[in-house]
Amino acid sequence: NRDRFLLSAGHGSMLLYSLLHLTGYDLPISELKRFRQLHSETPGHPENFMTKGVEITTGPLGQGFANGVGMAMAQEHLAAKFNQKGFPIIDHHIYCICSDGDLMEGVSYESASLAGHLKLKNLIYFYDDNSITIDGSTDLAFSEDVTKRFESCGWHVLVVDDGNDLKAIEKAIKDAHRIKDKPKLIRVKTIIGFGMPKAGTSKAHSDAPGEEAVKETKRNLGWDENKHFYVPKEASAHFREAIKRGAKFEKDWEALVVKYEKTHGDLGKTLQETRKNKLPAGWEKSLPKFDDVEAKATRAYSGEVINAIADAVPQLIGGSADLAPSNNTTIKNSHDFEAGKYDGRNIHFGIREHAMGATMNGMSLYGSVIPFGGTFQTFSDYMRPAIRLAALSGVQTIFVFTHDSIGLGEDGPTHQSVEHLAALRAIPKLAVIRPCDAHETREAWRAALERDNAPTAFAFSRQKVALIDRKKFADAKGLHKGAYILAEAEDKQGKASTPKLIIVATGSEVGLAMQAREQLNASGTPTRVVSMPCWEFFDEQTTKYKESVFPSSVKARLAIEAGVSLGWSKYVGDAGDTLTVDRFGASAPGEDVFKEFGFTVENVVKKAKKLV
Structure with missing residues (x-):
């Protein structure tokens, strides 16, 4: 239970580093001297x-703004869940400094709209209104009335006319604390590079000032121009008071928690586990277990998993960007997360994919919740910056992408995911999992929940997938190794045989591979089928394991996936081939589109035999 401070305007990072040093964090002045150098902190x-x-990784403008909204959502959820009379266990504010550039980015508008709708009262944002960007004055491209914009989104806006008037800023903060029913924006008029020779111009934004300009700035501010990285003793002593104050606040809160856990039984135990x-x-x-499973789309199986584990994993909270019935993301025994009903676990993000991704990152960074959010896989493009930052930041965010291919059908190429699997796989540390049946879907969720230091993206189908007899074929727990031998090669008599051909597939195409295997085995081409739901997991395995799945002696390899071929050469080699989709799809029933693009048993067998 502590205030959070976010620097959405991440280019002002030295302000943050300086304050961390001054207030006693383990950031020595030697690290400040190594600003922007290799391996520095x-x-x-x-x-x-x-x-x-x-608290958060910032730099791409607008992301920190949206992260803060996500943090406020997590805070309100936990407060509604745990706070009791006389026990304000979760009770604090989230502060953020945002810039003109942050407010120009669309993600800030999306998340501001969501925050206002949800009445996230503990948000207090400072808008550094200096009217300057790299190109020059903001009025080159930005002339809207920011106050009216935020008021229309449901925020309370306060104005400070002089960013150097500390008393006015303090008053604005106190006034903001008194507003209890909406988020607050404090619009602070500032002069960029105050005190510098080029103050108030774009030169103060991005140009290195030079030694003489630094000296002049120090003189203008009444500072000794010959002292470098100098902190007066009285200033240091004042800032370091934060250490004792913080320790006391923490001690008092921990004592409150101990008392809470003793007096609130099961709720106290749940709080203990959540923390x-x-x-x-x-x-x-x-x-x-999916013992008597019916043939369904993997998105449907995912919905069943979510609802099966919801009670056992109370940290799980999520929703969809206005596609909950299609993404199957609704927790059926919970209500909606809305203003005044923050204990709900079903979030309506609205048609705001980018904000959904960025707010989920904020929720994960806040801690004690595991957020998930769904949309069509094609629309992962709208939220790619947030997915990338989730991976860079090492946070547990779960992206539920459905309608994963041309199998989407009638909505056509605008909605049919083609290049997206490859694009998502290109992001370091992001695990992209495309399961082939109910059992792999279960294991996909297990993997995502156990990955607490990195994000996971699911690729679920709209089309039904084949039923795979797990008593006859390999256990779906092989998913955790990324790729595994689902069905071994056999001779014409049905006896185990050394493979002459390997078919590797993902998702709904695994069923197609299994059908082709039967014909190939029967015709005298012993064929192994490898299910490869997650490239990233497989790449982490030992050389020995990789060789056991893809023996170097077997050059005939065919990859089947309803997406672009990019990346598959790594696994099929120069002598292998792919059955993939390297052009946009078409509007028609999914089965017809698959047939048009060659995803038939006959075509798989034909392509396979050419390799042997």
Whole structure:
């Protein structure tokens, strides 16, 4: 239970580093001197995994703004869940400095709209209104009335006319604290590079001032121009008071929590478990076994998993960008997360994919919740910056992408995902999982929940997938190795045989591979089928394991996936081939589109035999 400070305007990172040093964080002045240097703890933009005290990774403008909204959502959810009379366990504010550039980015508008709708009262944002960007004055491209814009979104706006008037800023903060029913924006009029020779111009934004300009700036501010990295003793002593104050606040809060846990039974126990940011013991027992499963789309299986584990994993909270019935993301035994009903676990993000991704990152960074959010896989493009930052920041955000291919059908090429699997796989540290059946879908969720230091993206189908007899074929737990031998090669008599051909596939195409295998085995071409739901997991395996799945002696390899071929050469080799989709799709029933693009047993067998 502590205030959060976010620097959405991440290019001002030295302000944050200086304050962290002054207030006693483990950031010595020697690191300030190494600003923007290799392996320093003071990178050009704040990175949450690099510097102690940095809450979020910022730099791409607008992201920090939206992260803060997500943090406020997590805070309200936990407060509604745990706070009791006399026990304000979760009760604090989230502060953020945002810039003109932040407010020009669309993601800030999306998330501001969502925050206002949800009445996130603990948000207090400072808008550094200096009217300057790199190109020059903001009126080159930005002339809207920001106050009216935020008021129309449901925010309370306060104005400070002089950014150097500390008393006015303090008054604005106190006034903001008194507003209890909406988020607050404090619009502070500032002069960029105040005190510098080029103050108030774009030169003060991005140009290195030079030694003489630095000296002149110090003189203008009444500072000794010959002292470098100098902190007066009285200033240091004043800032370091934060250490004792913080320790007392923490001690008092911990005492309150101990009392709470003693007086609130099961709720106290749940709070204790939630604070650990660990999954509850035995949660896996709630995962569905899918013993008598029917043929469905993997998106439907995903919905069943979510609802099976919801009670066992109370940290799980999520929703969709206005596609909940299609994404199957609704937790059926919970209500909606709305203003005044923050204990609900079903979030309506609205048609705001970018804000959904960025707010989920904020929720994850806040801690004690595991956020998930769904949309069509094609629309992952709208939220790519947030997905990338989730991976860079190492946070547990779960992206539920459905309608994963041309199998989407009638909505046509605008909605049919083609290049997106490759694009998502290109992001370091992001695990992209495309399961082939109910059992792999269950294991995909298990993997995502156990990955607490990185994001996961699911690729679920709209089209039904084949039923795979897991008593006859390999256990779906092979998913955790990324790729595994689903069905071994056999001779004409049905006996195990050394493979002459390997078919590797993902998602709904695994069923197609299994059908082709039967014909190929029967015709005298012993064929192994490898299910490869997650490239990233497979790449982490030992050389020995990789060789066991793809023996170097078997050159005949065929990859089947309803997406672009990019990347598959790594696994099929120069002698292999692919059955993929390297052009946009078409509007027609999914089965017809698959047939048009060659995803038939006959075509698979034909392509396979050419390799042997």
